[in-house]
Amino acid sequence: MTERTMTGEELKTLRTTRKLSQDGLAKLLNEQTKRSYDRAKVSKWENGVDRIPDDVAALLRESSATVPTGIPTASTGPATILVVINQKGGVQKTGSVVNLAYLLSHKAKKKVLVVDCDAQGSATIHLGMYPPDLEIEGKTLFHVLFRKKPILESIVTTCDGLIDLVPSGISLAKADTEIGAMTNGELRLNTVLGAVRDRYDVILLDCPPHLGKITISALNAANQVLIPSNPEMLSIMGIPAILESVEEVQQTVNPDLSILGILPTRYDQRRSQDKARMQDLAGVAADNGLHMFPPIKNAVIYVEGVNAGQPALKLDPNAPGAEAFEEVMEALLEAAKQGKETANVA
Ligand SMILES: Nc1ncnc2c1ncn2[C@@H]1O[C@H](COP(=O)(O)OP(=O)(O)OP(=O)(O)O)[C@@H](O)[C@H]1O
Ligand SMILES: [Mg+2]
Numbered sequence: 001m002t003e004r005t006m007t008g009e010e011l012k013t014l015r016t017t018r019k020l021s022q023d024g025l026a027k028l029l030n031e032q033t034k035r036s037y038d039r040a041k042v043s044k045w046e047n048g049v050d051r052i053p054d055d056v057a058a059l060l061r062e063s064s065a066t067v068p069t070g071i072p073t074a075s076t077g078p079a080t081i082l083v084v085i086n087q088k089g090g091v092q093k094t095g096s097v098v099n100l101a102y103l104l105s106h107k108a109k110k111k112v113l114v115v116d117c118d119a120q121g122s123a124t125i126h127l128g129m130y131p132p133d134l135e136i137e138g139k140t141l142f143h144v145l146f147r148k149k150p151i152l153e154s155i156v157t158t159c160d161g162l163i164d165l166v167p168s169g170i171s172l173a174k175a176d177t178e179i180g181a182m183t184n185g186e187l188r189l190n191t192v193l194g195a196v197r198d199r200y201d202v203i204l205l206d207c208p209p210h211l212g213k214i215t216i217s218a219l220n221a222a223n224q225v226l227i228p229s230n231p232e233m234l235s236i237m238g239i240p241a242i243l244e245s246v247e248e249v250q251q252t253v254n255p256d257l258s259i260l261g262i263l264p265t266r267y268d269q270r271r272s273q274d275k276a277r278m279q280d281l282a283g284v285a286a287d288n289g290l291h292m293f294p295p296i297k298n299a300v301i302y303v304e305g306v307n308a309g310q311p312a313l314k315l316d317p318n319a320p321g322a323e324a325f326e327e328v329m330e331a332l333l334e335a336a337k338q339g340k341e342t343a344n345v346a
Contacts, residue, residue, distance in 0.1 A: 022043055079113070080339060082332055086229060086242060092230070095265070100204060101202075107326075110202050112202050128309030129167055134167045143171070154166050223257065226261065226328065229263070240284075261331065264296065299321065
């Protein structure tokens with residue numbers, strides 16, 4: 001009998017120290033080997049029923065420092081928390097969260113958690129998960145915030161192990177009522193994120209298209225705010241209301257909250273109207289002393305990303321707007337660095 005290159009026990013230890021499920025490990029391997037292993041196969045390897053292929057063993061050993069970890073151990077943090085808000089619907093809030101999460105994990109090798117704060121479950125769906133199943137399992141942000149579900153038990157690993165997610169579904173529609181019924185309900189999200197903040201480098205909060213209590217909770221918990229806006233009058237006219245909400249939170253619960261900038265989205269440079277609205281957007285940014293990032297173009301790849309349950313930048317790393325998302329990522333990482341330096345000095 002040939003000597004095994006890796007025992008089942010060794011594999012299990014490698015997997016569990018990375019907090020990966022058997023399913024999560026299978027997905028990671030498939031990503032790297034282009035095969036189609038599944039949970040049952042990993043189980044057979046771990047139980048010694050099937051031999052672990054030499055190349056799989058070698059890959060796992062070699063990449064043990066770089067393979068994404070799923071739910072990571074407490075080694076990084078405290079995470080910088082970015083909230084993505086705009087009360088206007090359909091301005092690519094969720095698309096920004098999902099694509100930034102992908103870049104931060106895949107490119108910058110950061111440990112990333114996305115928290116879906118929207119009852120529409122858009123981030124959950126965009127990351128390939130099915131909210132009704134998660135509702136049945138009681139694994140959503142609603143259950144974490146209001147039904148005592150430990151946040152670690154609600155986290156699912158998505159995007160082939162690159163992005164962790166606290167999912168949401170329709171139950172979160174009751175969030176504002178539940179928050180209103182609690183003492184300090186708008187600080188509940190701070191408390192639950194506190195339990196995982198040391199496990200991640202970046203936490204991204206995807207907000208619904210309104211400035212209700214769940215959005216205010218997200219602002220209370222965040223360090224940075226990103227405001228995506230498409231070049232349309234109704235979106236641009238809504239920005240002062242967002243800035244008012246941010247200011248209110250800065251003056252009460254969260255004085256250190258900063259605005260990273262405005263991210264123009266869904267921009268079509270062939271349309272003269274879009275060009276004119278971009279000028280308006282730049283004016284609003286300048287009047288309020290805010291940075292404006294280069295625009296994300298209107299492109300079908302972003303629709304395809306949603307349909308595929310994948311970040312568009314994973315489908316096409318050169319998608320129109322990739323450079324703009326990278327610029328946002330760099331700005332966030334720089335702000336995180338500055339924040340940590342300030343914290344060390346204080
Ligand atoms: N840059 C883009 N180019 C073309 N289509 C886009 C782009 N960004 C988003 N879309 C399309 O618009 C839809 C809405 O985008 P997204 O869900 O990111 O917006 P949102 O602001 O989060 O919406 P909501 O307010 O409902 O939460 C997507 O499902 C996608 O089909
Ligand atoms: Mg959304």
